[in-house]
Amino acid sequence: MARETPTAPPPSGEIQSQTLVVDPGAYTIKAGLVPTHDAETEPECHVIPNCMARSRTKHTYIGSSLSQCNDFGEMQFKRPVERGYIVNWDLERAIFEHEFFDPKAKLYCDPASTNLILAETPTAPSALSSNADQIIFEEFSFATAYRATGPSLNSLNPLPPSLAPSTQPSPPSPPSPTAMSLDHPSPQPSLPIEIMLLIDTSHSHTTITPLLRGSPISRAVRRLDIGGKHISNHLASLISLRHFSLIDEPHIVSQIKEDACFVSTDFANDLDRTWRGTRSDRRVPTPDIVAEYVLPDYEVLKRGYMRRPGGVDPSTVIAAAAPPPPEREEAFPLSNERFTPPELLFSPLDVGLQQSGLPDTIMQSLAQVPEALWQGLLGNIVVVGGNALMPGFVERLEKEVRMLAPAELEVRVARATDPVGATWRGGRVLAGREEWLGRMVVGREEYFEYGEGWVRRQFAGRRWPSKAGEEGTET
Template sequence: MARETPVAPTISASIQSQTLVVDPGAYTIKAGLVSSQDPAVQTECHVIPNCIARSRTKQTYIGSSLSQCNDFGEIQFRRPVERGYIVNWDLERAIFEHEFFDPKAKLYCDPASTNLLLTEHSNGPAALSSNADQIIFEEFSFASAYRVNGPSLNALNPLPPSLASPSAPSTLPIEILLLIDSSHSHTTITPLLRGRPIPSGIRRLDIGGKHISNHLASLISLRHFSLMDEPHIISQIKEDACFVAPSFPDALEATWRGPRSARRPPSDVVADYILPDYTRLHRGYLRPRNNPSGPPTHPAPSADHDTDTDKSKEESFPLSTERFVPPELLFSPSSLVSLPQSGLPATVLQSLGPLPRSLWQGLLANVVLVGGNALLPGFRERLEEEVRAVAPSEFEVRVGTAQDPIGATWEGGRRVAAERARVERCMVGREEYFEYGEGWVQRRFRGARVVENWGWEGGGG
């Protein structure tokens, strides 16, 4: 006789009123404490570096303590997340203990009286999920926990204003959505129907912010001087200077100055990047090349760094094509770094391929960008234009960027944690974990659905 699968009680005595919502990205952790007793209170999302860093002075910084570092020269990082999955729980444990279990931490909580909502990516190895459950219940001893598919939580957030219809306000979860999460390690495309991922349509592009930064470092090191050992500075240059060109060939043409005998004036794209020296200037900034005496673009230096003497001591180099070539990896990975994958617009169509054509209209009309790369200027416009060019002409293509691309997934988790009834339906108590075992817990988490288990059909949330 087949063994019966035990059924846990719907409401566990171990469910607490306070939930720690954690979205552990490869570059940053998004976290916050949410109370179901007072859901009207808007909880702040804390963005925490998901790393342990060691400076050239042998000082170690864990998570948020990185903000205390005054010299990022030659700093070395160790990160617990690779390819989107937590693979080093020794590192992640140290970061959790520093950020959540230290009484001096802003997000301090007692795990024994706290629920944990932890996001994870689609199609992750079962062994990694099992490791996470062991750490959560056996080492951290959270009262209860829920591992949830991160992309699905975005269906619980309102559509970006550019996609929303004032005459017909959308209900939550969003009925149909094509989520593009372009983050540090990779870019994933997830079709969502009534808050549930459609597995056959999930696609992954192995290009993320890390690859853009690495390509930028290679170009700068080739043309100017080596910054390969300066990942923090490279990340700042990317944030300050990089953008997605509306047309890559046109951008290349605009920056070409012609033969030596007939030089053209420099393009508006060309700018100087002023490097930090960690004495007078602790963060670099971008200054227009064709107006060196004008104000810097972003970010502005401190007021005491604006004298002619300071400028004479500056270390800088020009940026031209380096500003838009690295982000082009998202659109042409095979031509720039020989990665045998299609660009993002073609991958969007590959995501739709296995799905019923009746879903295409809704998915193409509700494309939402999240993740750090969504902040690149010009990304949304270029993606919308190129998807429209390859999509069937009878379908409208609309692409919107989440109001907070970095914290969007966390915000969906906050909405879940803010309501007691929903928390009770999805959480697994620590005593249930020990009574029924890891296999049952994994099946329980896989079976938890945004709509069915939480009863959100047509709900406003």
Template sequence: MAPGHRRTKSSGPVPPARTLVIDNGAYTIKAGFSSPSIDAPTPSIIPNCLARDRDKKVYVGSELSKCRDFGEIAFRRPVDKGYVVNWEAQKEIWEHEFFDDKAPLHCEPKDTGLILTEAPNALPQLQLNCDQVVFEEFGFASYYRCAAPTLNAYTDIQAIFPIPPRGAAIDTQLAAEILLLIDSGYSHTTTTPLLLGKPIQTAVRRLDVGGKLMTNYLTRLLSLRQYDMRNDTYLVNEIKEATCYVSKDFKADMEQTWKGPKGDRRPGYATSGGIAKDYVLPDYHNRSKGYVRDHDPSAAGKLKALTSGKSAEAAEDILTLRNERFAVPELLFNPSDIGIRQSGIAQMAMESLSQVPFGLWPGFLANIVVVGGNANIDGFISRLEGEIRALTPAECIVRVGKAEDPIVNTWKGGATLAKDVDALSKLSVTKQEYEENGAGWVVRKFRGR
């Protein structure tokens, strides 16, 4: 080489024109495209399952919306305990939703980048399998795999905790400086302290209570007390979402819903102080959806219409819920009620904080953000804030806020990150780098090593 001649460093491949952001949840997939040219990207919410109804018809992902009879429907889910453990099923769903010619989110992987979420502290072998599928099975141009809570640092925290900014306007594309993220979803609940958009790994805590466990618990209660609902967990999940709430005073609500000693029913038990609600079950003929109404003590007598000569349409199948309404979500705060030897969600948040320097506590306590489907349970945020405030030093300000849409908030953070091409390029791995360095190198890079 001639003296003084310098070889120009290759700038590498051109970044993909757009990025597919997938928040691969256990219950639903939140997916959509984002790029600097897309002003307000919006996600699609896709059931992350394969389903088979009583007529043996199979539904893949979004096809579940075509099902009209959810009685005894069976599900096969690729995600268990928050981690993808069945890639055969997951690939079938992805292919249907993203790679089929008629898919609404159709893309060519070789021309598309990918941001994919995972649960915190996933096993290395599961991460390795995921990376191999992304590059070897689908062949995406670039790829960034991250723990789902981290993407929430790229959302507009000021919208949750509105404080007039001092000086220059805040760039919402930058990661929030300090944030305690509580993610309560289908499989589990986690607390993750985020500092400058990066998780403090030693402080991540997990509670094995999520939407699935609460639905199963409600199924058990209803099956013991009223109808056998063990083959109708999809319907029970709808009942849970429509009727359950977090109690402000658990003991007082239990007192109101107490039936009284045998043979001496309490007079207020019928309505239980307004707590009792009736859920009218769908019959999948006249009603494809159930609905909630105030408890009618005389409604049970209407079931006798079938034996009194009246038409079958005169009768309704009704579930009456009393203490089930608040006893089920109470598991988030007191999992020991059903024998789970773990701390409740408020204590878990404090356990996370105990692993960070005390000087950072005020920042984390003032910026607690809750995401995930369970954040929508009525009364959840106020109860959580009260319990955390009772456990913290009096001089600390405690603020607990729910994202505007807690189900898609993680996805919105990924969409915001995808708009910053330079930042995403530093975090991502290209297919060329994967082929040159191998899957083990990719795992180490995503761990920050």
């Protein structure tokens, strides 16, 4: 265990020629190697399953090796992340060693000559953060590292195009420059983004984080314990109750969710449109919602697909997949199963969770910041995470937040250009700017000399510049 000392900090460790940027999500790891001295390159973001899986034939897969599996039937998964936090470092270490430290791995690197940027949730307990620091420096032996909150890294990405400021002329008597920067997006905002409200809706939970100049406003961070896992579980329950038992098929259920689920912008109306009536008064559901899902058989068809009435939906079927013969096909209808599970994000009480829905939670977060910041936050709501890919999510969220927000304030919600890899891409921006990176990282020698408590405070207090050439600060 590293010792504690009150000694003043020395300069950070020497910056290495490459940086491993890792966003260890509960469902997938987003990772890639970024050259430190070249901010213009476009390194690839690798999406790696963050799990160890065991097939019904007793074969074990770890991380990216899961892509070699041809039969996901009755697959059992073990994940190192629970409720959004890394709680099983033995398993996470095994995945890291397979993906980053094996000489045959695509992202192989020598930790002793590599910088590390590791993303974590802004609500992570300090004990778990200290565990991560211990693994980074004592087990992996990275030369330098920076443990950053995911929302802070997202503030280094440009705003989505739909949040670009209008080209209307400024009013004749504008307020002070400071007020302008907080109340209205800049015409060409520098990085980090001056002000934004980040919604990260991922596998295990959803977080709401107001950011000012790249730093989370900690007292206003809110967490909703609904994520993609809960949506999948609810979908599995509905399908198992009405059609096939898929409780033990989480991989298939996740694919059904990705292919078929959407967020209804008018839930009550869509329920009525899919109602089949009573025995004495049968009704035909609206065909633009009703569909069929064809299950994979892992012989002819390796992945299932959604089929609209009258044929295959070209947006969801895999091009290389050939449908099985009709006599061997296993398919079932989907109606309100397509939009009922995602409704949990807006109504957690549907599954007995005593929490407010996402729009109300956003307003609870705003209540913790000065009202002078509300326009800037409501006007720059950015959604990231896998659930952001569901059709209708952004439209529904904007509609409901607008109903709750003060009428005189503009509400704008946009999905990040790459919602799954957005946090990683923010880390890539930081990794490509050597001067910024040098201000943020802590060296391995510093860790052993000054202790994990000092390192934790450094990671919590360091800030990157809000403008080019501006010094970062420490708190």
